[in-house]
Amino acid sequence: MSIDWDWAYVFEILPELLRATLITIRISLLGFAVALVAGLLIAMARMNRNWVISQPALFFVEFVRLTPLLVQLFFAFYVLPVLGVSLPAEPTGVVVIGLHYATYASEVFRSGIRAVATGQWEASIALSLPTFAVWRRVILPQAIRPMIPALGNYLIQMFKDVPLLSTITVYELLGTANLIAGSSFRYLETLTLVGLIFLLLSYPSSLLIRYLEIRLEKS
């Protein structure tokens, strides 16, 4: 069997695939921003002494983690509009994937916050610092540095999960590739390129995170 690889076709579709790659990156970054903000709020809610605040946060985390991301995407895109909440495909995807990863990020935040010495909380109380200042000025600056590698790994994982959004009509990289290959019937080049693009972006990112990890261990 001979493989029929068409370079001309590769260069023909490459610009469109790269444009779609930018959409994938955009979704990853926006989704990650949602994950960080929501993850921090979930972590703080779960650490609240009042169970009226901590229990719903725990329930949300368990619920999101114990159901598949794909099901959550379908639910948000096809069911929520029936209930009167309707967003375009891409924002829906960003929010769902962001909240999904927020539950994982919240665990990273929680352990990072726990790792800050209790003496730091006690000194903050002794100085009567307002709660907001305690978090923003004392606890988080110390908690975030050691979290960077773990959060970075979730960013890469999330980036690799973005193709799931193609199932709710978001034309990110995989969705676009499918569309192109569906009309030309040249799946070989198209999907090989998709795989290569993901690899070329994920691999350097994971190396960067390894490097950060080693640097943090040294300091």
Next chain:
Amino acid sequence: MKQVRKEFGGHAVVKSMDLTVASGEKLVIIGPSGSGKTTILRLIMTLETPDNGYIEIDGELLGCAWDSGRITKNNNKNLRAVRSKVGMVFQHFNLFPHMSVLDNIMEAPTRSLRMSKEEARERAIGLLQRIDMVGKASSYPGQLSGGQQQRVAIARALAMRPSVMLFDEVTSALDPEKVGEILQTIRELAAEVNMAMVIVTHEMGFARNIADRVIFMDHGEIVESGPPDEVLGAPVHPRTTAFLKAILDR
């Protein structure tokens, strides 16, 4: 502090304690470990909440309120206001490691007292002069010796101008040769400012020298209380005598 009681896991660490500290008074609390002396400081600093009784600072209830003749807990409204009259220096310094010495001292005045940056900086530099560390203003805590860190921690607490300062075994984590400089700093402070001090320490010479009154505590109770010459020089209670002998025989 009236009838204050604190339990940990069913064990009363502080049993119905009544204690009054006069303004400007220097009170030293001594006693074996586990006697509840550190817990007293932590109760006053609101790091622990009493299971019973109440604490007043300058006539204001700390973290609680009267409600038709009964004490109710969690009065957060006045908690911060009343608490800011209390300052504390810890055994392990607890400086903010990611802030410079100057920022450590400026943090509370700017955030808690809402003082302007300029004013807070002026106050901080004044304090650094007092502890003889102006040259280290931009250093980070990790670059300082234990003794220097503890002096910064004292300055940081002083920046709030509290009416009561609590010192919790502030020399216990230091190298023996650094103990003297911290005690000297506290002695100078005691002579300069009219601020009440409650000091938990195992340094008996220092206690005798600085205290207006010494309390010996054991098993969560005050066993003996009086001027340093009496409690440390001529104790009447056998438990005090035994404790002092054990300390001096070290």
